[in-house]
Amino acid sequence: MDSMTEVAEMSAVPAPKAVAELHEAKIRARNISVFYGEKQALFDVNIDIPNNSITALIGPSGCGKSTFLRCMNRMNDVIDGCRVTGSIKVDGDEIYDQGVDPVQLRARVGMVFQKPNPFPKSIFENIAYGPRIHGLASSKADLEEIVVTSLKKAGLFDEVKDRLHEPGTGLSGGQQQRLCIARAISVSPEVILMDEPCSALDPIATAKIEELMDELRQSYCIVIVTHSMQQAARVSQRTAFFHLGVLVEEGETSQIFTNPSDSRTQDYITGRFG
Amino acid sequence: MTDITASTGIRKYDWTSVDNIKRLRKRYRADWILQALGIAAVTTAVLLLGVLILSLVINGSSAFNTTKANLEFYLDAKEIDRNNPNNSNFRKLVNDAFAKYFPEVTSPNERRELARILSSEVRFTLRDYVVANPDKIGKTVAITVPLSDPFDQLYKGIIPARLNALSDPEKKRFDQRLRNRGLVTLIDGKSYAKVNLFIDPAKVKADAIPEGDFKAIVIEGINSLFQERTSSVYAIFDESSADVVKAHVVANPDSIGKMLEGFALPLSPFYDAYNRGETPKIPNPRIGGEKHIEWFERLQNSGLLVSTFSWELFLNADSRFPEQAGLAGALIGSFFALLVCFLVSFPVGIAAALYLEEFAPKNKFTDLIEVNINNLAAVPSVVFGLLGLAVFLGWFGLPRSAPLVGGLVLALMTLPTIIIATRAALKAVPPSIREAALGVGASKHQVIMHHVLPLAMPGILTGTIIGLAQALGETAPLLLIGMNAFITSASTSILEPATALPTQIYSWADSPERGFVARTSAAILVLLGFLVIMNSIAIYLRQRFEKKW
Numbered sequence: 116m117d118s119m120t121e122v123a124e125m126s127a128v129p130a131p132k133a134v135a136e137l138h139e140a141k142i143r144a145r146n147i148s149v150f151y152g153e154k155q156a157l158f159d160v161n162i163d164i165p166n167n168s169i170t171a172l173i174g175p176s177g178c179g180k181s182t183f184l185r186c187m188n189r190m191n192d193v194i195d196g197c198r199v200t201g202s203i204k205v206d207g208d209e210i211y212d213q214g215v216d217p218v219q220l221r222a223r224v225g226m227v228f229q230k231p232n233p234f235p236k237s238i239f240e241n242i243a244y245g246p247r248i249h250g251l252a253s254s255k256a257d258l259e260e261i262v263v264t265s266l267k268k269a270g271l272f273d274e275v276k277d278r279l280h281e282p283g284t285g286l287s288g289g290q291q292q293r294l295c296i297a298r299a300i301s302v303s304p305e306v307i308l309m310d311e312p313c314s315a316l317d318p319i320a321t322a323k324i325e326e327l328m329d330e331l332r333q334s335y336c337i338v339i340v341t342h343s344m345q346q347a348a349r350v351s352q353r354t355a356f357f358h359l360g361v362l363v364e365e366g367e368t369s370q371i372f373t374n375p376s377d378s379r380t381q382d383y384i385t386g387r388f389g
Numbered sequence: 390m391t392d393i394t395a396s397t398g399i400r401k402y403d404w405t406s407v408d409n410i411k412r413l414r415k416r417y418r419a420d421w422i423l424q425a426l427g428i429a430a431v432t433t434a435v436l437l438l439g440v441l442i443l444s445l446v447i448n449g450s451s452a453f454n455t456t457k458a459n460l461e462f463y464l465d466a467k468e469i470d471r472n473n474p475n476n477s478n479f480r481k482l483v484n485d486a487f488a489k490y491f492p493e494v495t496s497p498n499e500r501r502e503l504a505r506i507l508s509s510e511v512r513f514t515l516r517d518y519v520v521a522n523p524d525k526i527g528k529t530v531a532i533t534v535p536l537s538d539p540f541d542q543l544y545k546g547i548i549p550a551r552l553n554a555l556s557d558p559e560k561k562r563f564d565q566r567l568r569n570r571g572l573v574t575l576i577d578g579k580s581y582a583k584v585n586l587f588i589d590p591a592k593v594k595a596d597a598i599p600e601g602d603f604k605a606i607v608i609e610g611i612n613s614l615f616q617e618r619t620s621s622v623y624a625i626f627d628e629s630s631a632d633v634v635k636a637h638v639v640a641n642p643d644s645i646g647k648m649l650e651g652f653a654l655p656l657s658p659f660y661d662a663y664n665r666g667e668t669p670k671i672p673n674p675r676i677g678g679e680k681h682i683e684w685f686e687r688l689q690n691s692g693l694l695v696s697t698f699s700w701e702l703f704l705n706a707d708s709r710f711p712e713q714a715g716l717a718g719a720l721i722g723s724f725f726a727l728l729v730c731f732l733v734s735f736p737v738g739i740a741a742a743l744y745l746e747e748f749a750p751k752n753k754f755t756d757l758i759e760v761n762i763n764n765l766a767a768v769p770s771v772v773f774g775l776l777g778l779a780v781f782l783g784w785f786g787l788p789r790s791a792p793l794v795g796g797l798v799l800a801l802m803t804l805p806t807i808i809i810a811t812r813a814a815l816k817a818v819p820p821s822i823r824e825a826a827l828g829v830g831a832s833k834h835q836v837i838m839h840h841v842l843p844l845a846m847p848g849i850l851t852g853t854i855i856g857l858a859q860a861l862g863e864t865a866p867l868l869l870i871g872m873n874a875f876i877t878s879a880s881t882s883i884l885e886p887a888t889a890l891p892t893q894i895y896s897w898a899d900s901p902e903r904g905f906v907a908r909t910s911a912a913i914l915v916l917l918g919f920l921v922i923m924n925s926i927a928i929y930l931r932q933r934f935e936k937k938w
Contacts, residue, residue: 186695188828190827190828192823193823193827193833195751207722216833218830218832219830220830221827221830222829222830225828225829226495226824226828227822227828228825228828230821232819232821232822232824232825233824234822234825234840235822235844244464244831244839245824245829245830245831247838248829248830248831248835250829292858295825298825298829299828299829299830301921302830
């Protein structure tokens with residue numbers, strides 16, 4: 116608690132930096148603060164996230180990067196005692212407005228989780244579930260089309276085309292994670308949030324996912340939380356560094372990793388803490 | 390044991406030191422003791438369970454067989470009312486048919502005694518046969534009919550045909566008080582006991598033929614030998630004792646007013662036989678007299694008796710006669726009660742658990758509800774019975790003894806179990822599944838209905854079946870709402886009076902007839918069988934539908 120107030124004071128001392136306004140920003144977050152009960156986990160986060168690119172959120176454990184990620188599809192709503200203040204706009208639409216249905220929002224802003232979490236159902240059912248509950252498919256053939264397209268986009272189709280009706284939990288870890296990505300893109304989201312998607316995977320599976328993310332970047336706005344700075348450097352175009360609930364610095368990935376402007380960023384990426 | 394190397398500051402331990410080896414040995418010993426205690430506990434439990442089951446099987450196995458007689462019945466057209474068979478005198482038909490096997494039995498009294506060998510319900514068996522086969526009226530038919538309980542037990546060897554006439558304490562008393570003191574003599578092959586008799590002039594008039602209360606004199610003489618003043622003591626001496634004394638006094642009138650030292654009083658036949666080294670026997674009073682034994686032995690020797698599997702145990706309802714009493718009424722009653730219990734407690738329990746686990750705000754009020762539900766699971770079942778009595782019978786005026794009320798009371802009892810099991814099962818669904826569903830835009834209702842509930846279902850079903858198994862064995866609440874009714878035909882609806890398995894066991898255990906001892910054990914075995922089946926289903930469901938993730 117003490118360190119938190121200290122941080123709050125620290126961040127309050129310098130005048131809020133002018134946000135680097137991106138002309139073509141997909142997501143605009145302003146003054147986002149998150150409270151878990153009494154405890155504040157995020158302090159006035161301001162960030163613009165561009166479309167058709169990968170934005171990496173990095174920082175030490177407990178810095179609030181996952182919390183911020185979950186703000187963008189209102190997954191924090193389901194946590195008891197969690198309160199979010201501030202504004203996030205996706206394509207100019209405020210997602211914290213009264214009238215916005217978080218359920219529909221989550222179809223627009225898909226999410227992939229840290230641990231592969233396919234439903235204990237068949238591969239086909241895993242992907243068909245989202246389109247089905249949102250009524251996206253007009254016929255059975257249409258639904259099959261969506262499933263196949265999603266699997267192809269996730270680069271999984273060739274591996275599983277002969278066993279679409281076998282349980283998704285029978286796949287390997289990397290395949291399961293790509294299945295989850297296919298499930299997320301099956302409802303045609305605009306944004307895909309990825310919460311450490313490779314932390315449970317081996318290097319080969321990780322490489323495949325990274326390749327896939329680079330392909331998906333063409334059509335989606337991707338935000339990824341990662342612990343691995345190498346991964347952030349490899350896959351992302353922009354990087355945001357969080358520390359103790361504060362967005363310390365964000366910008367072009369190359370700039371953050373070669374010429375950070377904040378000493379804390381410098382310390383983190385050179386491995387002095389974290 | 391340790392020495393710190395100054396240069397590095399790292400402690401070095403000597404793992405081979407005596408202290409260390411000692412500590413290791415102690416650790417192994419502790420492991421061994423823990424294991425031994427566990428094995429001992431399991432062995433004890435298995436042994437006790439084995440003894441319980443074994444005693445039930447030994448006691449109950451005889452109830453699975455019934456002794457029957459293959460008899461021929463002449464369905465006399467004169468006795469049977471074709472239009473209304475219920476009105477006919479089947480008792481007479483049965484008695485006539487049975488008496489044919491014993492031509493020498495003619496007197497009505499003896500024929501009535503003879504009929505005691507057959508079950509009292511044979512006439513109903515015959516009636517049902519006639520109703521089912523009206524074309525057989527006027528013909529002779531062979532039907533296998535059950536014997537009555539005492540003869541059934543006799544055939545199975547559970548009760549003896551004859552009992553010892555004298556009990557061990559009686560023999561011991563006779564030996565100590567009379568024989569060991571040399572007071573018993575044999576005269577002409579008959580046993581006598583020497584008793585001092587005072588021929589009290591107050592009791593005996595010294596006329597030409599002395600008259601008086603010789604019985605009182607004999608009793609006084611016996612009293613001087615025994616402290617007890619019980620009829621079993623007086624029964625040691627023959628009934629003719631008073632007459633023997635009288636004969637002596639008549640022969641020796643001068644003995645009036647004198648003490649007859651060591652007067653030989655005759656012993657009663659049982660003690661006489663015992664004194665002569667025999668074991669006196671009497672016919673078992675459950676069976677009747679010597680005649681009954683003789684009749685039964687003739688029946689047995691004629692090969693008419695068979696022992697068959699007792700379908701009656703499962704197909705008949707309750708009866709006053711053990712040989713005809715069955716579990717059908719109890720099975721149907723238990724089935725109806727459990728059906729009502731399941732239909733009420735399963736949906737209500739799941740709905741309550743879903744609300745509490747998924748929707749309820751976490752505040753003082755829901756905490757209170759939660760604590761109370763956990764407490765309800767520990768409330769003694771008899772309290773639920775009282776509640777059912779007061780509310781369902783008292784306020785709502787539902788029918789007494791009905792499976793509907795029994796089921797509702799059992800549902801109250803089962804609800805906490807189901808709620809707790811369901812909540813545990815819901816909690817056990819990994820949050821990643823909820824997140825996955827939420828992540829693709831499922832609403833709360835969809836997350837629960839499409840994912841959480843199906844995944845929790847094996848756990849919920851397991852809890853439900855265990856709750857129902859508990860309800861199946863519950864007795865106290867059913868007794869309080871009267872579901873131990875004596876029902877001789879299985880009920881056909883949930884509103885008719887009925888009995889249930891445990892209450893049937895309770896009422897059978899209370900019955901004095903010997904046959905109910907075996908039937909009680911058999912009923913317990915049946916109940917245990919159902920419990921084992923239900924628990925096996927629960928285990929099967931858990932293993933079959935448990936998802937791995």
